[in-house]
Amino acid sequence: MTTANPSIDQATALPLKEKLARTTAIQRRRAFLLTLPLVLFLLISFVFPIGQMLFNSIHNNKVSGVVPEFTTAIQKWDGQGLPSEEIFEIFVKDLAKAKKVREVGRKVGNMATRINYEMPGSRSLFTKSGRKVGKIKQGPYKEALIKIDKDWADPQVWLTLQRASYDISPAFYIAAMDMKYNEAGEIVKADELYQIYLNNFGKTLWLATLITLICVVLAYPVAYLLSVLPLRQSNLLMIMVLLPFWTSLLVRTTAWIAILQTEGVINDLLVYFGVIGEDGRIQMIYNQTGTIIAMVHILLPFMILPLYSVMKTIQPTYMRAALSMGSKPFYAYRRVYLPQTIPGLAAGTLLVFILAIGYYITPALVGGQDGLLISNLIAYHIQKSLNWSLGAALGTMLLVVVMLLYWVYNRLIGIDKLKFG
Amino acid sequence: MTNFLQKQLKTKGRAYLYLAVATVLVVLLTGTMKAAVGFLLIFGIPLFFMEKMHEYATTGERFSRYIFLVISASVLVFLIAPVLIIIPLSFNAEPYFTFTDEMLSFDSKGYSNRWYLDILHNGMKAPEAIEGWWSDLWNNAQWIRATRNSFFIATVSATIATTLGTLAALGLSRPEMPQRALITSLLISPMIVPLVITATGMYFFYSDIGIAKTYTGVILAHVTLGVPFVIITVTATLSGFDMSLVKASQNMGANGWTTFRRIIMPLILPGMISGALFAFITSLDEVVVVLFIADVEQRTIPRQMFSGIREQISPTILAVASILVVMSVVLLTVLELLRRRGERLRGMSPG
Structure with a gap:
């Protein structure tokens, strides 16, 4: 801006550069202030809760919170043989005190559950001793405790207690990686029966990849058709893509149950046409097949829309030029058309993969037993088994994968390029 | 054979004839009209678009284009069919998730609005009562x-x-x-x-x-x-x-x-x-x-x-789902109108 009166410039007596810097700073601040309310809102409602969850995955005070004095004592123990009589005395007194506590998360039962994660079957040892420990009035405490339950003479119990007494520990990541501590305190692979999580991660990644691939194969011709048809016709067909996109997720899942179940539309049709017998109805839902079909249906528009918006911008003259120069159609397609659709392909693939890997509702409703994904296991630990730290550890691992993909997406495509409809 | 096909396919309108013959064959073979409708939908719509191709296309081009159109049409049917199929299913008179024989023969006995009424009645203390029906509905x-x-x-x-x-x-x-x-x-x-x-x-x-x-x-x-x-x-x-x-x-x-x-x-x-x-x-x-x-x-x-x-x-879920589908159709229309208006305002061509 030019100033009409030069004397004002002299009065403020600032060099132009500094003035410019000052104005820019003000404008920067203004722009930032506009985003500030939302940034603050999301920090409180979204970023902080997730941060707290991440912290939960390494933090667990179910032992130190229940028997605080014992915690300090056992951490000084050298781990040889059984702890000293002194530590036993502190333990008995702490346990008796803890028995009277009614506060949620501070009860003996909470500690018992925590130890039970690492020593399956040890829960009753704690609850039983917790009930009887009030009767021990004087020493020797070691013998009195072992008299209640001879398992207290097992050094393994005390080693586990010592490990669990630390508030910050990688124990839940170790469990989430299908590993455990052995008797010598080393980290080893868990028993075959308990190896669930890595397998499930593998299955989730595999299913997400498969679903993404199917989406690519199905979306590519449709997006191409939409991009070459005259506007009027393509708008009409676009409705067939957008209507499912806009329809509630649960509605579509319900529809697939109605279609795929053993007494459903497809099975009825097959029986009707004699493809299968009345007793040969195919189980297509409540298993992996159902999950794949329903998820492909739900995620397909996320692949078609970015592909379409890229294909729309490709000049048909390029292909014509290639063909008129004597190229075979397939060769022209591979060397001229396909490379130009890569941005849309990358956008769709990443988006579908990111959404598929964290999917919860559809597998929960139509997945049955073998169609469950990692999200379902996380939800199970948060809502049913109440092993929150393990749920949080699994969640963190999933979050890391998704954030990495999000970062790649941002570098390659830019999230602000995303469009709907 | 190729020559024959080439000649026939190049003549506009001939393909429709083949489609008609094929449909009649399907009806004769399966003995139902249902299959014919499906057959027509999947093979006829692509044909309609294919007929719009330039006349000097080779048979190979025509064929690959036809296959391409069939695939695209099937994918579009895959996308839209589940959303639409639940609407007739929600009017089922029986508590089933599939079409009953009465429904398929368009017998009015096969259809009812009971699941829509169930949406209202579910949880009400006295759905048959006249007095206080509205407040019962609203609160319960x-x-x-x-x-x-x-x-x-x-x-x-x-x-x-x-x-x-x-x-x-x-x-x-x-x-x-x-x-x-x-x-x-x-x-x-x-x-x-x-x-x-x-x-x-x-x-x-x-x-x-x-x-x-x-x-x-x-x-x-x-x-x-x-x-x-x-x-x-x-x-x-x-x-x-x-x-x-x-x-x-x-x-x-x-x-x-x-x-x-x-x-x-x-x-x-x-x-x-x-x-x-x-x-x-x-x-x-x-x-x-x-x-x-x-x-x-x-x-x-x-x-x-x-x-x-x-x-x-129960089919009540289907009734609710159908209402939601109708709602998303309305929303989609509103959005489309908005998009056109926005583009007009910004001086872009509609579309």
Whole structure:
């Protein structure tokens, strides 16, 4: 801006550069202030809760919170043989005190559950001793405790207690990686029966990849058709893509149950046409097949829309030029058309993969037993088994994968390029 | 053989004849009209588009194009059929999820609106009573309560999300915005982070501060999930925005608020409304967070459907689903009209 009166410039007596810097700073601040309310809102409602969850995955005070004095004592123990009589005395007194506590998360039962994660079957040892420990009035405490339950003479119990007494520990990541501590305190692979999580991660990644691939194969011709048809016709067909996109997720899942179940539309049709017998109805839902079909249906528009918006911008003259120069159609397609659709392909693939890997509702409703994904296991630990730290550890691992993909997406495509409809 | 095909296929209209013959064959072979309709849909529609090809195309080109059209048509049918099929199914007179024989022969006995009535009656104390029917419906019917909850939560959270999101989008689209990429990806991340993780985090934190199992908690969560959509749509509208209009307005002495109200807002309004609609529908459709942090009192439509599918699956679910499909058709129409208006305003050609 030019100033009409030069004397004002002299009065403020600032060099132009500094003035410019000052104005820019003000404008920067203004722009930032506009985003500030939302940034603050999301920090409180979204970023902080997730941060707290991440912290939960390494933090667990179910032992130190229940028997605080014992915690300090056992951490000084050298781990040889059984702890000293002194530590036993502190333990008995702490346990008796803890028995009277009614506060949620501070009860003996909470500690018992925590130890039970690492020593399956040890829960009753704690609850039983917790009930009887009030009767021990004087020493020797070691013998009195072992008299209640001879398992207290097992050094393994005390080693586990010592490990669990630390508030910050990688124990839940170790469990989430299908590993455990052995008797010598080393980290080893868990028993075959308990190896669930890595397998499930593998299955989730595999299913997400498969679903993404199917989406690519199905979306590519449709997006191409939409991009070459005259506007009027393509708008009409676009409705067939957008209507499912806009329809509630649960509605579509319900529809697939109605279609795929053993007494459903497809099975009825097959029986009707004699493809299968009345007793040969195919189980297509409540298993992996159902999950794949329903998820492909739900995620397909996320692949078609970015592909379409890229294909729309490709000049048909390029292909014509290639063909008129004597190229075979397939060769022209591979060397001229396909490379130009890569941005849309990358956008769709990443988006579908990111959404598929964290999917919860559809597998929960139509997945049955073998169609469950990692999200379902996380939800199970948060809502049913109440092993929150393990749920949080699994969640963190999933979050890391998704954030990495999000970062790649941002570098390659830019999230602000995303469009709907 | 190839020569014959080539000749026949090149003659316009001949292909339709073949299709007709093939359809008659299908009818004769299967003995039903149903199969013929399906056959016509899958093979006839592509044919219609193929006939529009230029006449000098070779047989190979025609054939590959035909195959391509059949595949595309099947994918489109795959997309739309499940959404549409539930509408007739919801009028089933029997408690089945499939077409009964009466339905297929278009016998009126096969159809009924009982599942739609069930939506109203489910949970009512005395559905047959005349006195106090309305208040009974309003206060006790499960689906009515879920609908009230859904619309209340969705309206409030879409309003908040649109207000905060538009402000932020205005800031983000300024050229002077510092750390634009970082802040944009932060604001859009609720859409990317798996819902289970978001829900878990919120469940712990909202319980700690005592807003889990309250409307406040659910609304806060839904604002969070709706914000990315507002940011994306409003930023897209602003990308074609002529900044000199703002300067002109300021030159003429308008302050920031007047400029926004009189110049910016009318122009970005289509983007704001479609963002608000996205936020609204996100909230209306959201079930994972509701599963984690809502109580029975805050049950929404999708939450009610979730337990409906899990526990006692009855065609009532299909009736609800059909109503929702009709609703999304309406929403889609509104959005399309908005998009056209927006493009007209920005001087782009419609389409």
